[in-house]
Amino acid sequence: ETGVTQTPRHLVMGMTNKKSLKCEQHLGHNAMYWYKQSAKKPLELMFVYNFKEQTENNSVPSRFSPECPNSSHLFLHLHTLQPEDSALYLCASSQQQGGNQPQHFGDGTRLSIL
Amino acid sequence: GNSVTQMEGPVTLSEEAFLTINCTYTATGYPSLFWYVQYPGEGLQLLLKATKADDKGSNKGFEATYRKETTSFHLEKGSVQVSDSAVYFCALSAFSGGYNKLIFGAGTRLAVHP
Numbered sequence: 001e002t003g004v005t006q007t008p009r010h011l012v013m014g015m016t017n018k019k020s021l022k023c024e025q026h027l028g029h030n031a032m033y034w035y036k037q038s039a040k041k042p043l044e045l046m047f048v049y050n051f052k053e054q055t056e057n058n059s060v061p062s063r064f065s066p067e068c069p070n071s072s073h074l075f076l077h078l079h080t081l082q083p084e085d086s087a088l089y090l091c092a093s094s095q096q097q098g099g100n101q102p103q104h105f106g107d108g109t110r111l112s113i114l
Numbered sequence: 115g116n117s118v119t120q121m122e123g124p125v126t127l128s129e130e131a132f133l134t135i136n137c138t139y140t141a142t143g144y145p146s147l148f149w150y151v152q153y154p155g156e157g158l159q160l161l162l163k164a165t166k167a168d169d170k171g172s173n174k175g176f177e178a179t180y181r182k183e184t185t186s187f188h189l190e191k192g193s194v195q196v197s198d199s200a201v202y203f204c205a206l207s208a209f210s211g212g213y214n215k216l217i218f219g220a221g222t223r224l225a226v227h228p
Contacts, residue, residue, distance in 0.1 A: 004157070043158075043203070043218040056215070090157050100146035100165055100207050103216060105157035 003027040006091050006106035013081070014114050021076040021109045023091030029104070031097040032074040034066060037088040037108070049074060050097035078111075086113045116141045116208040120219035123201075127194055127226050135189040135222045137178075137204035145206040147171075147180050147187040148216070152201045161189075161202070194226045 004025045013019050025032065034046040048056035049068040063085075065077040074091055088110050092103040121136040139145065146165045150158040162171030167182035176191045187204060204219040 006157075040220075042220045045215065048215075092158075097214070100163075100214060102148060102160040102163060103158075105150075105159065107155070107157045 004091055004093055004104050004106035006089075006109050008109060009107065010110045010112075012112045012114065013078070015081055015083075017081075018077070018079040020078065021089055021091075021111075023074040023076075023106055025072055025074075025091075025093040025104070025106075027093060027104060029093035029095050030071050031094045032068060032071070033092040033094075033103065034074065034076055035090040035092065037090055038086075043090070047076075048097060055097060081111075081113045083113050086111055116145070116206060116217050118204050118206055118217055118219035120202075120204050120222050123221075123223035125222060125224045127224070129196055129226055129228050130193045131226075133189070133191040133194045133198075133224070135202055135204075135224070137187045137189065137219060139185050139187065139204075139206050141185075141206055141208050143209055145208045147178070148205040148207070149176070149178055149187070149189050150203040150205060150218075152203065152221070154200070158203060194224070196226045196228055199224055199226045 007022045031050045036044045045058050046060045047066040067075040088108045090108045091106045094103045095101040118139050148163045149161040151161045152158045162173040164171040164180035170179045178187050178189045201221045201223045203221045205216050207214045
């Protein structure tokens with residue numbers, strides 16, 4: 001049982017839809033992350049939040065909009081996505097952003113863009 | 115810059131065979147090194163870690179030694195099982211942009227047959 005829960009597990013949407021991915025962590029961590037995992041490509045870090053403040057935006061297109069209302073919840077709002085955005089989106093958390101603490105991952109949301 | 119290079123998969127082995135997955139890195143400073151595992155349909159799980167040169171991380175029969183002189187962190191297991199079939203990611207934690215971030219290799223798929 002992972003301490004990081006992502007919903008939904010699967011999402012199919014059209015290019016004009018608006019949807020949101022949700023991540024919740026029950027580990028008391030202060031840093032949360034969004035990653036994109038595409039076939040045959042390295043894991044790509046998208047966004048980082050530390051104590052609810054965004055500290056990293058890794059040149060992500062504006063059609064992806066993160067939100068972190070508190071240290072336990074992280075959202076990724078999606079609008080007007082492209083077919084190449086189809087991927088597994090992984091959320092992770094760690095005790096804090098600095099140091100060498102390991103990151104704990106959720107099981108991901110498999111996103112398919114029609 | 116900081117980067118991680120893993121051997122390309124897939125690696126296909128028979129049960130009880132010896133496993134080696136090679137991982138080399140480039141980094142400034144003194145990174146911590148990690149191996150993560152991703153089972154089908156799940157997120158990444160921390161398998162083991164090492165935080166300084168000559169440290170050996172171990173877990174579930176897997177082990178890896180931090181070799182600074184060869185900038186390597188090869189993953190080994192003496193006798194693999196079918197349940198070890200998964201994708202394995204080597205990663206380093208390096209200080210960049212004002213904080214520590216995880217940098218992942220591309221992953222190596224392992225398939226173990228009975």
